[in-house]
Structures are given as structure tokens and as C-alpha cells.
Amino acid sequence: MRRTETALIRLLTIIVIRLLRVMRDQVALVERLRSVGMRATPQRLAIASELFGNTTHPTVESIHIAISAAMPALSLKTVYEAVREFEKLGEVRLFDPGTGSLRVDPHVETDHQHLVCNRCGSVRDVNMASAEQLVTRHDHNFKIESVDIILRGLCDSCSSTANNKKRNTNA
Ligand SMILES: [Zn+2]
Ligand SMILES: [Zn+2]
Numbered sequence: 325m326r327r328t329e330t331a332l333i334r335l336l337t338i339i340v341i342r343l344l345r346v347m348r349d350q351v352a353l354v355e356r357l358r359s360v361g362m363r364a365t366p367q368r369l370a371i372a373s374e375l376f377g378n379t380t381h382p383t384v385e386s387i388h389i390a391i392s393a394a395m396p397a398l399s400l401k402t403v404y405e406a407v408r409e410f411e412k413l414g415e416v417r418l419f420d421p422g423t424g425s426l427r428v429d430p431h432v433e434t435d436h437q438h439l440v441c442n443r444c445g446s447v448r449d450v451n452m453a454s455a456e457q458l459v460t461r462h463d464h465n466f467k468i469e470s471v472d473i474i475l476r477g478l479c480d481s482c483s484s485t486a487n488n489k490k491r492n493t494n495a
Contacts, residue, residue, distance in 0.1 A: 360413040360415060375387060375407075381421075382427070416432065417429040419438075422440070437472070437474070440476050441482055443479075444481070
């Protein structure tokens with residue numbers, strides 16, 4: 325009995341802490357939108373909470389799919405417009421890694437480049453502090469404003485399945 329009660333109290337504490345964290349995140353999001361002069365509409369809040377802190381470089385379509393379960397009336401166009409607004413305000417970076425869809429990157433605080441998987445299209449951040457120096461060395465009367473380097477290859481899980489296939493065909 326005692327043990328069940330303790331377990332229950334522990335579980336409730338975890339739930340309360342999680343709820344508080346969600347509420348705090350929501351308040352932070354509202355403040356963030358307001359600070360850049362955007363009205364915190366439920367749609368923008370949903371898009372922002374799906375986006376900020378997301379390290380997968382999602383496509384606009386995947387953001388739309390993720391939210392549309394909770395907000396069936398939300399159109400893909402609205403998601404596009406919101407993402408473009410976030411971009412204009414410097415809150416996200418949009419780029420096309422050649423996988424067929426535009427990717428949204430909320431990681432704008434530090435300069436970084438991208439590793440793109442040729443097979444599954446996953447995108448990962450990679451820090452390349454020396455990238456700009458590298459380009460500047462080859463500078464010919466050209467003022468560099470931004471550097472976008474994409475390193476293509478196979479991600480961990482794709483390269484391990486590729487290896488497995490190779491092993492199977494060899495056997
Ligand atoms: Zn992959
Ligand atoms: Zn990134």
C-alpha cells in the first residue's frame with residue numbers, strides 16, 4: 325500500500341513538473357512572438373512550438389502534418405506564411421539541401437553547416453567555424469555575406485543498413 329502511494333505521488337509530481345514546463349514554454353513562446361512584433365495567434369503558437377528547439381530541420385509539409393491532427397482547419401499555406409514571417413524576423417533560416425523540399429532551421433544562434441543524407445534526406449548540424457576563413461582565403465574582390473556548405477553522404481542508420489545489405493549479398 326505504502327509503496328503504491330509513494331509511486332503514485334512520484335508519478336503525480338512528474339506530471340505536475342511536466343505541465344509546469346509546458347506552461348513555461350508556452351509563456352516563453354508568446355513572449356518571443358510578441359518581442360518580434362508578432363501577434364501570438366493559436367496557429368502561430370502551434371507552429372512555433374513545433375519549430376523552436378526542433379533539430380530535425382523539418383519541411384513545411386511535415387510541420388503542417390504534425391500540427392493538423394490538433395488543428396485540422398490549419399492550411400499548408402498558413403504554415404508557409406508563418407514560416408516566411410519567422411524567416412523575415414530572423415527567427416528561422418530556410419534552405420534547400422537538394423532533397424526536394426525546403427527545410428526550416430530554427431537554429432540561428434550560431435553559425436553552422438549541414439550534413440545531408442543522400443538516402444533518407446535527414447539533415448544534421450555540423451560546426452565549421454573555419455568555413456568562412458577557408459572561403460575568405462579564396463576571396464577575389466568579393467564580399468562574403470553568408471556561407472552555406474552542405475556535406476553529402478550517408479547518415480549513421482543508412483550507412484549501417486547499406487553495410488548490412490552488402491554483407492547479405494556477399495554471404
Ligand atoms: Zn539516412
Ligand atoms: Zn541547421
